[in-house]
């Protein structure tokens with residue numbers, strides 16, 4: 159019910175416990191804080207980010223000191239769920255335990271319900287406020303909790319609409335189980351085009367409806383229909399197929415609001431890496447560097463590391479490679495990169511200054527925004543894609559998990575800014591194939607020129623979407639959402 163009086167807005171945001179989700183949620187919270195201040199400085203608006211104890215300091219370190227965003231901790235003990243004692247974030251777990259954290263997160267339902275009930279009571283006493291919850295798509299139960307207590311809720315998808323649409327449709331219907339063909343169409347999303355079985359992550363491919371992933375998804379995804387809307391970290395001008403799909407299947411508003419990008423972490427311990435990376439990039443010619451990084455939670459096998467290292471050396475291109483321990487090695491363990499790379503590799507590339515190896519975590523946005531960077535060899539996580547597109551950097555795709563395969567095909571076949579190098583964690587890839595794809599995109603080939611030109615055009619589309627003065631599509635999306643959030647929700 160619309161209310162004529164200006165209202166205060168209380169926004170409660172709950173990202174799933176993974177860096178690929180927390181980072182864009184923090185970025186969205188900061189964007190909303192700025193917009194709300196600009197709109198009405200006098201209003202007592204407030205934004206809170208909710209998470210589990212070990213993630214709260216991670217979130218805090220990403221907030222500027224002058225931010226008034228508050229952090230709220232929910233009780234959670236990972237050991238109660240068969241997880242390591244500090245296993246509260248995807249980045250602290252091997253991929254095999256990701257499903258256990260997803261399942262364990264369902265235990266946050268009651269504490270979250272109590273929290274929102276308390277917040278609602280405080281705001282009702284105030285009589286002037288609306289409360290809205292922004293939840294994560296992996297926390298599908300949030301919609302029902304909010305419905306029951308009479309609070310509006312929307313999902314903020316850190317994934318793009320095309321990729322998430324394919325992911326949703328496949329998990330709900332397992333269409334690949336119904337066909338012997340290598341390709342298939344999605345029943346409720348045929349406009350996504352043919353999907354190949356090699357584009358399914360290993361859990362999807364092996365799913366039979368009764369495995370842990372299918373069981374979780376069948377509980378989680380139907381919950382999305384309890385939300386009052388979707389905010390998607392994407393750009394309307396490029397992700398229309400997926401946005402239309404979500405509008406059609408949900409019947410609720412779907413706003414594109416991206417890219418909401420993380421402004422760089424300013425942690426003291428990473429400052430020396432930042433400086434070293436900047437100095438190295440400054441010493442390189444424009445458009446001469448391949449940046450290689452597989453996101454916050456994925457690694458490749460040691461065999462693949464060897465092939466990739468040889469390829470980077472043989473390509474004779476400058477490169478930055480963010481190296482994480484290979485699959486099968488304890489994620490958090492201290493590791494010596496030398497152990498997993500060809501003999502003398504690190505020493506050779508360091509001596510020649512042709513390559514920079516960064517252990518675990520690099521200042522990705524700084525790298526992508528530097529004029530020396532030419533192409534990004536990426537696992538096609540959606541944040542990485544958005545960061546790359548925002549800086550006009552074309553992609554070399556190596557999707558390996560989740561919805562990354564669909565993002566990769568979307569960037570290559572629909573948008574034209576990427577070439578897929580290889581798919582999956584168990585693929586067979588040889589060094590020469592990687593070299594030829596790097597050369598294809600970086601050198602003066604027809605494909606390379608076309609892709610680099612397209613990446614510049616997309617950069618411009620993305621820039622315009624978030625431009626304030628001319629009301630870009632993503633600015634309008636957020637404004638429409640804020641307008642709707644001010645409307646008080648009736649209890650069901």
Ligand SMILES: O=c1ccn([C@@H]2O[C@H](COP(=O)(O)OP(=O)(O)O[C@H]3O[C@H](CO)[C@@H](O)[C@H](O)[C@H]3O)[C@@H](O)[C@H]2O)c(=O)[nH]1
Pocket residue numbers: 176177178179181316317318420451452453454455456480518519520521522523538539540541542543545559560561562
């Ligand atoms: O060395 C690094 C590695 C990562 N990042 C940042 O970490 C984020 C990584 O996000 P993303 O590229 O989306 O990868 P994941 O962390 O793997 O993201 C998960 O979440 C995404 C959003 O839902 C999905 O698209 C992915 O498939 C899923 O793996 C980005 O902001 C990067 O800039 C760094 O700054 N430095």
